[in-house]
Amino acid sequence: MNAIEPLVSVRNLRKEFPIRKGVLSRQVGAVKAVNDVSFDVARGETLGVVGESGCGKTTTGRAILRLIEPTSGEIRFEGRDVRSMGTSELRALRREFGPSMNGMLITFGVREKEEAEEMMGV
Numbered sequence: 568m569n570a571i572e573p574l575v576s577v578r579n580l581r582k583e584f585p586i587r588k589g590v591l592s593r594q595v596g597a598v599k600a601v602n603d604v605s606f607d608v609a610r611g612e613t614l615g616v617v618g619e620s621g622c623g624k625t626t627t628g629r630a631i632l633r634l635i636e637p638t639s640g641e642i643r644f645e646g647r648d649v650r651s652m653g654t655s656e657l658r659a660l661r662r663e664f665g666p667s668m669n670g671m672l673i674t675f676g677v678r679e680k681e682e683a684e685e686m687m688g689v
């Protein structure tokens with residue numbers, strides 16, 4: 568890690584949830600829950616995410632730690648590509664960054680912070 572590298576770097580993050588209908592669960596559309604989100608968070612910095620209900624705050628938080636799979640985009644923690652990590656590396660990441668993600672997750676709401684902590688095992 569170098570001094571100017573962000574702790575978290577997100578580029579063009581998208582998450583679409585498929586809308587399925589009928590007995591064959593055919594995909595008839597998609598909810599664009601997160602549509603092209605980019606930001607950097609430096610170590611020690613707190614990012615506040617504000618927006619109306621359903622605008623994608625929780626989905627953004629979950630997608631960053633791959634608690635849900637992003638549709639597309641780039642996510643890096645200290646330069647490490649989160650989207651190419653395997654299960655054990657992801658588990659270590661969630662454990663390592665769980666505490667520092669708290670500041671961010673607080674902005675997603677107390678209930679969701681607790682949910683996320685439970686999933687991250689912190």
Ligand SMILES: Nc1ncnc2c1ncn2[C@@H]1O[C@H](COP(=O)(O)OP(=O)(O)OP(=O)(O)O)[C@@H](O)[C@H]1O
Binds near residue numbers: 599600618626
């Ligand atoms: N698992 C899911 N399947 C389908 N659609 C989903 C799923 N999770 C979230 N969505 C949809 O994605 C959009 C963003 O939801 P999200 O929960 O991220 O919003 P939010 O900004 O956290 O809202 P709130 O302020 O109410 O917590 C909403 O339209 C929601 O209905």
Ligand SMILES: [Mg+2]
Binds near residue numbers: 624625626675676679
């Ligand atoms: Mg939410």
